[in-house]
Amino acid sequence: MPRLLRTEQEQSLTETRGPEYLEILARGLRVVTAFDADRKEMTLSEVASVAGLTRATARRALFTLESLGYVESDGRQFRLTARILNLATAYLSSNGIPAAAQPVVERVSRTIAETCSVGVLDQRDVVFVARASPRRIVSVDLAIGYRLPAHATSVGRALLSGLDGEALDAYLATVEMTKLTPRTVADTSVLRAAIITAREQGYCIVDEEAELGLRSAAVPVRRYDGAVPCAIQVGVRTELVSIGRIHDEILPVLREAAAELGRALV
Amino acid sequence: MPRLLRTEQEQSLTETRGPEYLEILARGLRVVTAFDADRKEMTLSEVASVAGLTRATARRALFTLESLGYVESDGRQFRLTARILNLATAYLSSNGIPAAAQPVVERVSRTIAETCSVGVLDQRDVVFVARASPRRIVSVDLAIGYRLPAHATSVGRALLSGLDGEALDAYLATVEMTKLTPRTVADTSVLRAAIITAREQGYCIVDEEAELGLRSAAVPVRRYDGAVPCAIQVGVRTELVSIGRIHDEILPVLREAAAELGRALV
Structure with a gap:
């Protein structure tokens, strides 16, 4: 990296x-x-x-x-x-991830009736390359190309969990810990611990660090060679979906979707 | 133009x-x-x-x-x-049409349970800048940036119906009449008549000229100043939706959506 x-x-x-x-x-x-x-x-x-x-x-x-x-x-x-x-079409059609991810996020979104996205790492940001909503509540929401700082998002930490030790050190040495909400992680040692936990558990949950009222869960997508080229995420409103329900209902669906997408990326 | x-x-x-x-x-x-x-x-x-x-x-x-x-x-x-x-984000966020069109195509798609798109003219092509499907049947289908020759599509002819006489002449003088299917219009005088009919009727229906098995209807979106910056379209499978049903059920919804979108484009 x-x-x-x-x-x-x-x-x-x-x-x-x-x-x-x-x-x-x-x-x-x-x-x-x-x-x-x-x-x-x-x-x-x-x-x-x-x-x-x-x-x-x-x-x-x-x-x-x-x-x-x-x-x-x-x-x-x-x-x-x-x-x-x-x-954009040159990228979207030449990169295997958006094409492989789109049907997967659509199926996940229909299955659990929440917004599902796939993101890739671009330097310190996550860029969303596929997204599906069961029904758009917020009217204008760019389906692709939307970017957020990786450190504050579940999909970002899932992607960072795929970095080797040296690349993770390099990232942590230069990341700007921009606070998107009062709850955004404030220092790199806490962030490092969260990334390592995400690597060990194979998933990541982030609560109101990217946006107040938004909770999200992400699973890294592993390719045949062990690399993590993308991660899949579901975002929910905090008042509607508990952490418990994320564990019980959303993570199993995300894990299965990540495994399927990983097999599709050759 | x-x-x-x-x-x-x-x-x-x-x-x-x-x-x-x-x-x-x-x-x-x-x-x-x-x-x-x-x-x-x-x-x-x-x-x-x-x-x-x-x-x-x-x-x-x-x-x-x-x-x-x-x-x-x-x-x-x-x-x-x-x-x-x-x-792409620079375009999508700086051009008013994609942002204004996305919620409109999503509502139309939900209302009539068919795929709805908004396209703009780029030289001789239509480029789709917003699209919504009630449920994607074809799995990989780029939501934005997809382009087709304007002459063979309903949304293209709806856009061409907004050109003034001189611009339409210039278009017809240089268009390549690529045949996408055996049914694609073959000569410019037939095309000119179809475009003028679309202008007079305020809509356009194209039957299997862009793709066999596909029928589509489009309505030009008129801005306050009379210009047609985009057009809105619904595509249906020929075996599922008759021309009569397009007239009875789809065109009224498209007309209303086009009027709403036209008011939103300032």
Whole structure:
């Protein structure tokens, strides 16, 4: 898991990346990720400011992205187009996990009538690559691509339980213990103990550390070679589902689903 | 809709793009989209070949994408990482249509117990940006980013019905009439008539032109300013749902959903 440390490397090695590093490509991708729910449309100056680029560089990146159909504009305001989804499709269809996981999360979600997700580790975050809800109560909830800090989530700790000692040390040495709720774990020794417990038990339960009112249980998905490429999780409202019911009703279903998904990942 | 003609422009203007065009950015994005279900992992040589790049350029693009966490490798085989989904999230959260459409397609899907989707036009294709199924029968079915040629689909013709005369002429002058099934419309004059009928009727029904055994109905979603930024569609199995039932049961629900979605898009 050398990628766990890359963010620091990125920050410190700007000058030493060498001639193989294509700064223009990196800047173009920064222009894409500058857009979000609060910045749906931006002027050239706004894009430059958010992406941390000069106006000249931002203009060339936007012009190029527009030529390729990834961006459209009225000449003043720029916005991303649906063509951007081609990039996601490249990942979703080329990575075996989302395709294998989708039918599994749908079946789990129907079986226990709760939301079920599969996540993968991306540096210090969990990224959800499959999700199914029995019925969406919260209306807008991105099915894929949603990310949360791994340390505060059951699926994150289940994924971290698959790291070897060295990779886990590297993670713990650099993790930022962002508190998502007052109950989020506050120090790395407690976190390390929770991850080791998750490894020994083969599951992890997290109570209101990612979101108040939310309880979640996750099981690491082990591949034939022992690696943990993803983990499967169910989230429930604390007032509706007790820890006891998670143990009795949800964990058996999750364990079976994790075993099935593990066999499907070759 | 000047973007409809851009593909030809892209092909012919390679030399005249001028100094504003960042070839390196374009090549990096080509590396990303080189991956797909048949090319989950590739060597440097394979990436270069599929993306149409020299080995040196492909190596630098892969190195840069790996530095940024979008690609990972064991030194020989390269594959995309979940970080790619950040780019999709940038679109999904910055464009109002997916977020507004998701609860609408979910409600329609529950109401009539069929799959409901919302699509947008991307040059000559429809790209689906929201989708809900009452229960997935086909197990792997990407909820977003899936694309089909607009001319063969109800949602595509509903979108094309929103083009003004000039943009429709431009589309028809350059569309490739790919036959997806033996029943796909074969010539542009028939297609033009179908699009004009869709505009006059405010809906479009397509029977087995996109896929044998599949019938679909779509309604254009009109925004306050008269533009048609997206269309909403329901697909049914031909052996289960007659055209008459589409008229009686599905179109009224779709019309209402389209009106609601149109009001939500400001």
